[in-house]
Amino acid sequence: MSIESLKSSHPEPEKINGNFAGKDILSMDQFDTKSIEILFEHADRMKPIADNAESSEILKGKQAVMIYYEASTRTRVSFQVAMNQLGGDPIIIENPQQFSSAVKGESLRHTIKTHDAYVDLIVLRHPVTGSLQEAADAAKKVPVINAGDGGQGEHPTQGLLDLYTISRLSGRLENLTGVIAGDLLMGRTVKSLIRGLALYPGNTLYLLSPDEIRLPRKDFDDFSSRGIKLIEINKTEDIPPDTDFWYWTRVQEERYPTEEYKAIKNKFIVDINLLDKYAGPNTKLLHPMPINGEILEEVDDDPRAEYLEAQVRSGVYVRMALLGLVLDKI
Ligand code: NCD
16 A cells, blocks of 8 residues: 555544554644554564664665754654664755755745655654644645644654653653653643643643743643643742653743843753752653753763663654554554
8 A cells, every 4th residue: 555545635633543654743632542552562663673683674665855944953863763774765854944945935835745746754843833734734645744843833753752761761651740841832842742641641740930931821721621730830949759750841042032031041950959859769851852051961970861861762763663654664
């Protein structure tokens, strides 16, 4: 079955319902717990391939274009590595504003339609929230994967790899208590992670941010209505002791005027002292990266710090599984 015959047009991102083939991956709202479990089982199976103990050619002959209208390190490289490890062919377009026909005024719609005619899959990151749906609507033949949709949209593959990391480190995704800190207004990874954690029962999240950059009210109300317990706090003294994880994030400097950024940046910095005071011996410290001063380097080697360890590796496993499933090869 070719991907062309699988993709159909939908006003909203289509639910996965255990079947990923040919579907756009735009939002965590497409997922249920069963679909996440399927993805994670495949991600576990991708490990030996990613770690080069086994090899695979399941995506041989498949081409994926990966277009980054915004800077990226981990998402870009892990998608590329994931495609390569499965024998596929990634085509990376960085700085399209500089090096593609966007420079000549081409619309996103036309750029996407062109790639739709060339490749098997499109991975896209864009600074304007809503661009991913626009791209998915424009791509009539091939699936589009959201690699970051502005500040107020989502970053579902990051959310999935964060869930995978937590599940494999803590052994479960329900009855967890965690702290999510930093830029909850313009950070997109937290929007996907909270949606994901809301799928499981008994989860409580302490949302730590300066008042100016707390979660948008519509998101707070929407997520709370799903049954997840969200508790907003604005000082580190209110962090409950010994939670299952801390998920720290960067204040999105590029999405604020300079003066506003200066007033809100790095209000909550993780150092060994803060960890020792409020985290427990088993609290996992996560961060989607990049870190811009909100976690001190002295913390990197602490055994609780997973952002350069399990979390960053998970990105490859989960993206390999996702590519294989969406391209209908596993
Ligand atoms: C994040 C992003 O781009 O949203 N990075 C990532 O993909 N892991 C976080 C950030 O830029 O702060």
